[in-house]
Amino acid sequence: MDIELSQCFIAVDDHDKALAFYRDALGLEVRGDVGYEAMRWVTLGSPAQPDVAIVLEPPLADPNASPADRQAMADLLAKGLLRGVVFSTGDCDATFERVRAAGGEVLQEPIDQHYGVRDCAFRDPSGNMVRFAQSRKP
Numbered sequence: 001m002d003i004e005l006s007q008c009f010i011a012v013d014d015h016d017k018a019l020a021f022y023r024d025a026l027g028l029e030v031r032g033d034v035g036y037e038a039m040r041w042v043t044l045g046s047p048a049q050p051d052v053a054i055v056l057e058p059p060l061a062d063p064n065a066s067p068a069d070r071q072a073m074a075d076l077l078a079k080g081l082l083r084g085v086v087f088s089t090g091d092c093d094a095t096f097e098r099v100r101a102a103g104g105e106v107l108q109e110p111i112d113q114h115y116g117v118r119d120c121a122f123r124d125p126s127g128n129m130v131r132f133a134q135s136r137k138p
Contacts, residue, residue, distance in 0.1 A: 004051065005052055006051065006052065006053065007043075007052070007053045007054070007055055008052075008053075008054055008055070008083075008085065009054075009055045009057050009083070010054060010055070010056055010057070010083050010085060010124070010126075010128055011057055011058065011059040011073070011077055011082045011083060011126065011128070012056045012057070012058075012059075012077075012124070012125070012126040012128075013058075013059060013074065013077055013126045014125060014126065015040050015042055015056055017125035017126070018042070018056050018124060018125055018126060019042060019056075020125070021102075021104065021124050021125050022044050022054070022056065022124070023044060024102065025098070025099055025102035025103070025104060026087075026099065027046075028044040028045060028046055028054065029044060029045060029046075029047055030042060030043070030044055031043045031044060031045055031053060037063050038063075039057075039058045039061055039063070040058065041055055041056065041057050041058075041061075042055070042056040043055050043056075044056065054085065059073040059074060059076075059077045059082070060073040077126055077127055077128075078127050079127065080123060080127040080128060080129055082128065083128055084128055084129035084130065084131065085128070085129075085130055085131070086119075086130075086131040086132075086133055087130070087131070087132050087133070088132075088133055088134070088135070089132045089133065089134050090134065091134060092110045092118045092119060092120055092132055092133065092134035093110050093118075095120070095132045095134075096109065096110050096120040096132065099122055099132070100122075104122040104123075104124075104130075105122055105123040106120075106121075106122055107121040107122055107123055107129060108120055108121040112136065116135065116136050117133040117134060117135055117136060118133070118134045118136055119131055119132060119133040119134065120132050
C-alpha cells in the first residue's frame with residue numbers, strides 16, 4: 001500500500017490569533033480560508049512540503065452541537081488536550097529563539113532527548129502543544 005499524509009487538523013478558538021502564530025511566527029503559507037455559517041477553516045502549509053496541509057478548524061465543527069458539548073470542547077482546548085503537532089527543523093535552537101521572539105508561550109526550552117532528537121515546545125494561542133524536533137545524527 002502506498003499512502004502519504006495529506007492533512008492534519010488543529011482546533012483553534014481564534015483563527016486570527018492562530019494565523020499570527022502559524023503564518024507569521026512559523027512562516028507557514030496560507031493556502032485556503034473558508035467559512036461556513038459561524039465557522040472557519042484555514043489551510044496552511046510549509047513551502048517545503050506542498051502536499052501536506054495543516055487545517056485550523058473550529059473546536060467543534062457541528063452547527064447542531066449542544067451548548068454543553070461546545071463548552072466541553074472549549075474546556076479541553078483550553079487545557080491543551082485536543083491536539084498537538086510536531087515539526088522537524090534543521091536548527092532547534094534557532095527555531096526556538098524565533099518562535100519565542102514572536103511571543104510564543106514556551107513549554108520546554110531546547111533539550112537533547114534520550115530518543116535521539118533535540119526538541120523544544122510551545123503552546124499556540126489556543127493552547128495546543130507545538131513541538132520542534134531536530135534529529136541528532138549519531
